Amino acid sequence: xxxxxxxxxxxxxxxxxxxxxxxxxxxxxxxxxxxxxxxxxxxxxxxxxxxxxxxxxxxxxxxxxxxxxxxxxxxxxxxxxxxxxxxxxxxxxxxxxxxxxxxxxxxxxxxxxxxxxxxxxxxxxxxxxxxxxxxxxxxxxxxxxxxxxxxxxxxxxxxxxxxxxxxxxxxxxxxxxxxxxxxxxxxxxxxxxxxxxxxxxxxxxxxxxxxxxxxxxxxxxxxxxxxxxxxxxxxxxxxxxxxxxxxxxxxxxxxxxxxxxxxxxxxxxxxxxxxxxxxxxxxxxxxxxxxxxxxxxxxxxxxxxxxxxxxxxxxxxxxxxxxxxxxxxxxxxxxxxxxxxxxxxxxxxxxxxxxxxxxxxxxxxxxxxxxxxxxxxxxxxxxxxxxxxx
Numbered sequence: 215x216x217x218x219x220x221x222x223x224x225x226x227x228x229x230x231x232x233x234x235x236x237x238x239x240x241x242x243x244x245x246x247x248x249x250x251x252x253x254x255x256x257x258x259x260x261x262x263x264x265x266x267x268x269x270x271x272x273x274x275x276x277x278x279x280x281x282x283x284x285x286x287x288x289x290x291x292x293x294x295x296x297x298x299x300x301x302x303x304x305x306x307x308x309x310x311x312x313x314x315x316x317x318x319x320x321x322x323x324x325x326x327x328x329x330x331x332x333x334x335x336x337x338x339x340x341x342x343x344x345x346x347x348x349x350x351x352x353x354x355x356x357x358x359x360x361x362x363x364x365x366x367x368x369x370x371x372x373x374x375x376x377x378x379x380x381x382x383x384x385x386x387x388x389x390x391x392x393x394x395x396x397x398x399x400x401x402x403x404x405x406x407x408x409x410x411x412x413x414x415x416x417x418x419x420x421x422x423x424x425x426x427x428x429x430x431x432x433x434x435x436x437x438x439x440x441x442x443x444x445x446x447x448x449x450x451x452x453x454x455x456x457x458x459x460x461x462x463x464x465x466x467x468x469x470x471x472x473x474x475x476x477x478x479x480x481x482x483x484x485x486x487x488x489x490x491x492x493x494x495x496x497x498x499x500x501x502x503x504x505x506x507x508x509x510x511x512x513x514x515x516x517x518x519x520x521x522x523x524x525x526x527x528x529x530x531x532x533x534x535x536x537x538x539x540x541x542x543x544x545x546x547x548x549x550x551x552x553x554x555x556x557x558x559x560x561x562x563x564x565x566x567x568x569x570x571x572x573x574x575x576x577x578x579x580x581x582x583x584x585x586x587x588x589x590x591x592x593x594x595x596x597x598x599x600x601x602x603x604x
Contacts, residue, residue, distance in 0.1 A: 215236075215237060215239065215243070215247065216283060216286050216287075216288040217237075217288055218234060218235070218236075218237050219234060219264070219267065219283065219288065219290075220283055220288040220289065220290045220291075222234055222264065223280075223283075223290040224290050224291050224292070224293045224294060225293075225294065226294065227294040227295060228280060228290060228292055228294075228295060230264065231263075231264050231265045231268070232263075232264060233261040233262065233263055233264065234261060234262050234263075234264045234267065235260060235261055236255075236259065236260055236261060236262060239255075241257075244256075244257065244259075247262070247267075249270075250267065250270035250271070250274070251263075251266040251267060251269075251270050252266070252270065253266065271283075303342070303343075306342075306343040307338055307341060307342070307343050307346050308333065309343070310343035310344070310346040310347045311329060311332075311333060311338060311346050311350065312329070313347075314346065314347045314350035314351060315329045315350055318350050318351050318353070318354030319350065319353070319354050319357070319393075322397075324393075324396045324397040327396050328392060328393045328396040328397070331392070331396070332389065332392060337385065337388065337389060337392070349385070349386060349389060352373070352374065352386055353386065353389050353390055353393060355373050356369060356373065356380065356386070356390050356412070357390070357393065357394075357410075359372075359373065359412065360410045360411045360412050361410070361411035362411070363411075363456070364412075365412075365413050365414060365415045365416055366380050366407060366412050366413060366414045366415070367380070367414070367415065369412060382403060387403075390407070391403045391406055391407065394406040394407065394409070394410050398410060399530075401495050404419065404497065405494070405495045405497050408497035408498040408499075408501075409495070409496070409497065409498070409501070411498065413452060413497070413498045416451060416452040416453040416456070417451040417452070417453050418451075419451075419452075419497050419498065419499055420449035420450050420451040420452075420454075420499050421449065421450050421455075421490055421491070421492075421493075421499035421500040421502075421503045422447055422448075422449055422474050422477050422490065422491040422493065423438070423447060423448050423449070423450060423477065423488070423489070423490040423491075423503070424442070424447045424448070424477045424480045424481050424485065424488065424489045424490070425442045425480070425481075425485065425486070425487065425488050425489070426438050426442075426448070426460065426462065426468070426488045426490070427462055427463070427466055427488060428460055428461060428462060429461045429462060429463065430461055432458075433454075433457065433458040434450065434454050434455070434457070434458035434460070435458065435461075438450075445481060445482075445484055446481060447477050447478065447480075447481045450499060450503065451499060452498050452499050452502060455499065455502045455503060455506065456502070459506045460503060460506045460507060460510075461506075461510050462488075462507060462510055462511075462512050463510075463511075464510065464511030464512075465511060465512070465513055466488065466507075466511075466512045466513060467487065467488070467512075467513045467515065467600065467603065467604050468488040468489070468490060468507055468512050468513065468514055468515070469487065469488065469489045469490075469515050469516075469517065469539065469596070469597075469600040470489075470490055470491075470492060470500075470504060470514055470515065470516045470517075470531060470536050471489060471490070471491050471492070471516075471517050471518070471589060471596075472491070472492055472493075472494060472517070472518035472519055472524060472527060472589055473491065473493070473518075473519070473588075473589045473590060474491045474493055475589075475590050475593065476489060476491065476517075476589065476590070476593050476596070476597065477489050477490070477491045479593060479597065480597060483597070485597060485600075485601055486601065486604075487597075487600050487601045487604055489597075489600070490503055490504075492527070492531070494527070495527060495530075496530075496531075496534075501534065504531075504534050504535065504536065505534070505535075508534075508535040513537075514535055514536040514537065515536060515537055515538075515539035515600065516528055516531040516532065516536035516537065516538055516539055516541070517538075517539050517540050517541060517589060517596050518531070518541070518589055519586065519587070519588050519589050520541075520546050520549065520580065520585075520586060520587035520588075521563045521565075521586040521587075521588075522563050522565035522566065522567055522568065522580075523565075524589075525541075525567050525568050525570055525576070525577070525580065526568045528541055528570070528572075529568060529569070529570065529571070529572075532571075532572060537572075538572045538573070539596070539599075539600070540592070540595065540596050540599055541572070541573070541576070542572075542573045542575075542576060543573055543575035543576040543578070543579045545592075546576055546579050546580065546583075546587065547579060549587040549591065549592050550583060550585055550587070553585075553587070553591070560585040560586055560587060561585070561586045562584050562585060562586065563580075563584050563585075563586050564584070566581055567580040567581050
C-alpha cells in the first residue's frame with residue numbers, strides 16, 4: 215500500500231491528491247485501510263481518495279503525510295519536483311545565455327553559431343543563470359582585449375586579478391577558444407589565441423628564419439646578421455619583433471614555408487636567400503614578421519603542403535600578402551608524376567580541396583587525385599627555384 219502511495223506521488227508530484235489504485239489487499243488489510251480513511255473498503259473496491267489516506271495518516275501520527283511515509287520506510291523521492299526544478303533551471307540558463315550574448319558579444323553570425331554549439335555541447339550544463347551571465351561577460355572582456363599587445367596571462371591578471379584565470383584547464387579558456395575558432399577559423403588552442411593577438415606570452419612561440427637581409431644596426435638586426443654569419447637559423451620572438459621591427463630593402467624576395475625542415479635545410483646549405491617558417495597555421499610571431507616585411511615592400515612567396523589544410527593555409531597566406539610559389543596545378547601534377555616514377559605511394563586526403571583562387575585548376579586536380587604531397591618531398595625544387603629567382 216505505502217509503496218503504491220510513494221510511487222504515485224513520485225509520478226504525479228508531492229501535491230497530487232487524486233485517486234489511488236489499490237494493490238491486492240488481504241481482508242485484514244482492507245479492514246485497517248477502512249479504519250484509516252473512515253470508510254468501508256469492500257472487496258470489489260479498486261480505488262481510494264489519496265486525500266482521505268493522507269488525512270487519516272496525519273490524524274493518527276501527528277506528522278505530515280510525506281514525513282509519515284518516510285517513517286514507514288517509503289519516502290517519496292520528489293522525482294517530479296526535481297525534474298521540474300531542473301527544467302526550470304535549464305530554461306533560466308538558456309534565457310541568461312541568450313540575453314548575455316546579445317549584450318556582451320553582439321549579433322554577428324559567428325556569435326549565434328558559437329552560442330548554440332556551446333549550449334548543445336553542455337558547456338553551461340552545471341552553471342546557474344548568474345554564472346552563465348558572468349561567463350559571457352568575461353568572455354566579452356577577453357575578446358575586447360585581443361590585439362592589445364598583452365599576453366594571455368597578463369590579460370587574465372589585469373581583468374580578473376588571477377594570472378591563471380585563462381589557463382587551459384579553466385572553463386573560461388574553453389569558451390574563449392571555442393569562440394575564437396568559430397569566429398576566425400579552426401586551429402589548435404594556442405594558434406587560435408595567438409592568431410587573435412592573445413599569445414600565451416611574448417617569447418615562447420618565436421618564428422624560425424634564415425638569412426633575412428635586415429637593414430639597420432643594433433638589437434635584432436645585429437643578432438640576425440650574426441646568426442646568418444654563423445650559418446644558423448634565427449628565432450625571433452614577438453617581444454623582439456615589437457621592440458625592433460624588421461626592415462629589408464623593397465623587393466627583397468623572402469620564401470615563407472609551412473614546415474621548419476625547409477629552414478633547416480636552407481641553413482645547412484647556406485642558401486643565399488631568405489626563408490621563414492610559419493610552422494603550420496601562423497601564430498603571432500610569423501604573422502607579425504610577414505606583416506613587417508610586407509610593410510617595407512618585401513616580395514613574399516609562400517609554399518606549403520599539397521593537402522586540404524595546406525591549400526587552405528596557402529589561401530590565408532595569400533590574404534596576408536604572400537604570393538603562392540610553386541603551388542600551381544602544374545606543380546602538383548609534376549610532384550605526383552615524380553612520386554609515381556619513383557615508386558612512392560603517396561598518402562590520401564579524404565577532405566575536399568578548398569578554393570584556390572590563385573589557380574582554380576589546382577583545386578580541381580587535387581579533388582581528382584586526393585594524393586598528399588608534403589612540402590619536404592619537393593623542398594629541393596622549391597629552394598632551388600627561390601634561389602634562382604632572387
